Amino acid sequence: MSATPSLALTGIGTLITNDPTAGEGPLGLVHDAAVVFDGGRVAWVGPTGSAPAADAGCDLDGRAVLPGFVESHSHLVFGGDRAEEFAARMAGRPYGAGGIRNTIAATRNASDSELQANTRRLLDESLRSGSTTVEIKTGYGQSVKDELRSTQVAASCTDEVTLLAAHVPPPEYAARVDDYVTMVCDEMIDACAPNAKWIDVFCETGAFDRDQAHAVLTAGMARGLIPRVHGNQLREGPGVQLAVELGAASVDHVTYTSKADIDALAQGSTVATLLPGADFSTRNKYPDARALIDAGVTVALGADCNPGTSYTTSLPFCIAIAVRDMHMTPDEAVWAATAGGARALQRNDIGVLRPGSRADAIALDAPSHLHLSYRPGVPLISHVWRGGALEYTGGHR
Numbered sequence: 001m002s003a004t005p006s007l008a009l010t011g012i013g014t015l016i017t018n019d020p021t022a023g024e025g026p027l028g029l030v031h032d033a034a035v036v037f038d039g040g041r042v043a044w045v046g047p048t049g050s051a052p053a054a055d056a057g058c059d060l061d062g063r064a065v066l067p068g069f070v071e072s073h074s075h076l077v078f079g080g081d082r083a084e085e086f087a088a089r090m091a092g093r094p095y096g097a098g099g100i101r102n103t104i105a106a107t108r109n110a111s112d113s114e115l116q117a118n119t120r121r122l123l124d125e126s127l128r129s130g131s132t133t134v135e136i137k138t139g140y141g142q143s144v145k146d147e148l149r150s151t152q153v154a155a156s157c158t159d160e161v162t163l164l165a166a167h168v169p170p171p172e173y174a175a176r177v178d179d180y181v182t183m184v185c186d187e188m189i190d191a192c193a194p195n196a197k198w199i200d201v202f203c204e205t206g207a208f209d210r211d212q213a214h215a216v217l218t219a220g221m222a223r224g225l226i227p228r229v230h231g232n233q234l235r236e237g238p239g240v241q242l243a244v245e246l247g248a249a250s251v252d253h254v255t256y257t258s259k260a261d262i263d264a265l266a267q268g269s270t271v272a273t274l275l276p277g278a279d280f281s282t283r284n285k286y287p288d289a290r291a292l293i294d295a296g297v298t299v300a301l302g303a304d305c306n307p308g309t310s311y312t313t314s315l316p317f318c319i320a321i322a323v324r325d326m327h328m329t330p331d332e333a334v335w336a337a338t339a340g341g342a343r344a345l346q347r348n349d350i351g352v353l354r355p356g357s358r359a360d361a362i363a364l365d366a367p368s369h370l371h372l373s374y375r376p377g378v379p380l381i382s383h384v385w386r387g388g389a390l391e392y393t394g395g396h397r
């Protein structure tokens, strides 16, 4: 007998499997469906009338069921908040990379237990929005000591830890950014790599240029970390093409792109992770999702939770923006927040519901996934299962 009793979800109005062999279209959509979880994995998917017996059952009464959202971009380890900066920006002050330094100061001043509690709070918030996998970046320490404790906090919360070693040059290195990069490559990555899976850099004017970003990413790769890049958020720049050149798992933001950037993404294996919450909260323009998708680029959606430019953990909110303002179809947006996020994390066991995949799923108080964009701002998540265990019920019995 497995540790977790098997569970049959029946009466599913619309099931999104993201397995095109299991149902209609790219989402592998099945109506009147059932799913059986066993041992933390999906054991069976099919029509509700044919579901095999299980230890327990849950009749979903026509609700939609999807793979849990895969949040592939978040900055949850930090101290303080920047509500006043947000209010000032809404009153007309433009966003630069400088505000990050306020969070660096607050993070350095926070105790380990304060960082841990804040990260846990946001992780729980993400779960209530349906995210069953959350990548967590460091990046508000920007010293060996503070990045190390940030990776330790992140590693206690997720397997998907990203060392954002070069987020913005900290104040003590503001006039000698190359020295900071040397310190990162010689000391910080060595100290932090055992706790991390990914290496990330903010390649943008005001943060790190192409050569500096290249040095940090290749130093991380030499220590077994896989690259991902923040690029092209505020203007066109070298981030996208650097990411493709290094075979990065993902390049994130991708708001300002040239035709050459889109061509490079289409020819490479790097996922374009779009973060509309950041563009929303900074009144930036939105990325050209249509041009990317139509060129054949794999697109993911992330919420980019961070205290400066996107203080939301809600992928449903990002899905609604992606459909309304980025002209993604509701199907494309849901795929990007589930299977797309899994691609961005190079995972094939999540973002999909097929036999053998992780039993990470959500149900909606709605008959189909279309309601995620059709009913913006409404808390539609009724159930969240992670590893087959019901972890959130949205107040339902």
Ligand SMILES: [Zn+2]
Binding pocket: 073, 075, 230, 304, 306
């Ligand atoms: Zn970010």
